[in-house]
Every structure is written in structure tokens, then in C-alpha cells.
Amino acid sequence: MVPFAYARATSLAAATASAARHRSDGAHEPGADFLAGGTDMMQLMGEHLRNPDRIVDISALPGLDRIEQHPAACGSARSSG
Amino acid sequence: MDERSWTRREIIATSIAGGTAVVAGLGGHARRRRRSGRGGEPRRQIDVVLTVNGADHHLPGLDAHTTLLDALRDHLQLTGSKKGCGLGACGACTVLVDGRRVNACLTLAVMSQGKAITTIEGLAQDGELHPLQAAFVAHDGFQCGYCTSGQIISGVACIAEGHAHSDEEIREWMSGNICRCGAYTNIVAAIRDVAGREG
Numbered sequence: 001m002v003p004f005a006y007a008r009a010t011s012l013a014a015a016t017a018s019a020a021r022h023r024s025d026g027a028h029e030p031g032a033d034f035l036a037g038g039t040d041m042m043q044l045m046g047e048h049l050r051n052p053d054r055i056v057d058i059s060a061l062p063g064l065d066r067i068e069q070h071p072a073a074c075g076s077a078r079s080s081g
Numbered sequence: 082m083d084e085r086s087w088t089r090r091e092i093i094a095t096s097i098a099g100g101t102a103v104v105a106g107l108g109g110h111a112r113r114r115r116r117s118g119r120g121g122e123p124r125r126q127i128d129v130v131l132t133v134n135g136a137d138h139h140l141p142g143l144d145a146h147t148t149l150l151d152a153l154r155d156h157l158q159l160t161g162s163k164k165g166c167g168l169g170a171c172g173a174c175t176v177l178v179d180g181r182r183v184n185a186c187l188t189l190a191v192m193s194q195g196k197a198i199t200t201i202e203g204l205a206q207d208g209e210l211h212p213l214q215a216a217f218v219a220h221d222g223f224q225c226g227y228c229t230s231g232q233i234i235s236g237v238a239c240i241a242e243g244h245a246h247s248d249e250e251i252r253e254w255m256s257g258n259i260c261r262c263g264a265y266t267n268i269v270a271a272i273r274d275v276a277g278r279e280g
Binding site for chain 2 (some may be wrong): 001002004006035038047059
């Protein structure tokens, strides 16, 4: 794993602002990446496929610390981006 | 060997220490830039406190990219948790974080602060094996033993979660722990044995 600087985000606004200041294309631009559970990112970083210079830990953000399944939402998920 | 017999680990650690002493002198300037890394500016070295098996361990200036597994093995000398694949596929590094099964190789040490971490070293109480440890011995639930720490930790959680009512259920909920020797039959028997006793 390539060394990186770590910070835990305390708000959604701070997390997105930090990531926007340090854009990364993952493979070549060593900017900022989000880290939550880590199942995917830790493997990608371990294999040097993603080499961020900064990690923004969003695992402790209120409201973004769990995954819930709502029966009514199944099959009607839409992109909000 | 002369006066005492050295383990392989001690010999490796001693030979690495010589090289580390030279490097350590160059790293002094980094010490001013630590602290917790929580909510503040991004930091490459962080003062980390891990609560492992009920005791707090201070790791000053830990590299931010250190995994929980490397912190346990290389910094706290808790080498019971094994590094198999390092990619979350084999389960040899399984530890409990706040009672839940976690692949320590896919977890950053800095993100594990403030949580109760349980490793294989923390299962025995007062010199007495945990019931599942004893069951693995009784049922011969291993051959080479490399996956065993992860299997037992995972098995403890599997039982606690209530996922050990049948062989099929145990095999499904233990599927994150691979045994390349193929001791699965006896591993399942050991878990079934303890789960049955606990009702």
C-alpha cells in the first residue's frame, strides 16, 4: 500500500469539500479518496491499483454509517446524481 | 543453539532492528505532525490507541496506512491472527470488532480506535481454553493450523449470531474462512458441538 494522509470527516459538507479540493482519477492523480467499509478500497490500494494521497474516512458520518434495506425501495432505486 | 533457543520470529525481529535504528534518526521531523487524525487535517502519522482483549495499547506515530492486522502482528506482537491473502478472501485474519467479525487485513488500525477488538489471544480465560478452542482440539478441526485462529474467532461469532443450527447453516456462515487443508468436516463438527451445548 502506498502511504497516505488520513482524516476522519465529521460532516458531509467537510467530506465533499475535502475531496473536491484534491481530485483524483484513482490510478494516476494521487488526490483524495473516500473510505467507508474498506472492502473494495483496501484491496485496490493493497494491489496498488488505487494510490490516493489522502483518505477521507466517511465511516463515522451521522446518517451514513449503515446500510438498510427498505422493501418499498427495492426495484425503484434511482440515481440522484 | 547455545544458551537459549531462538524462535524464527525473534531472529527476524533482531536482524530488522539493526536497520530500523538508522532510519529512525531521520524521521524526527514527522513527530510534530501527528495527533489523532479525527476531524482535523489529514495526517500521515497518527497516535493510535487500540483496545485489544480488554487492554488499551498506545501506538504513537503509527503510519496512517497501517492495517489493523499489521498493527496487531508487527506492533503489538499478537501474531495469533494470521496474514493469509491480505485481500480479505481467506479469513485467516478474522478478529472481532465490537463483537462482529472483521477481516483485519481490510481494516485500518486508525479506524479501529474506540472499539473493542478481540483476537484469538483473548479467548482463553484464566488459562482455560475457550469451549470452541477445546472443541477444535477434541474434533481435530485443523491440519496445518494456519487458518485455525480465524476459524475459531469466526466460529465464536457464528454461534453468538445464532447461525449454527445445522451443518448447512454453519457451512454457509463460515464460508468467509477458507481451509486449504480441507478440515471443514471437523471444523463444522466442533462448532456444532459447542452450539448444541449452548442451546
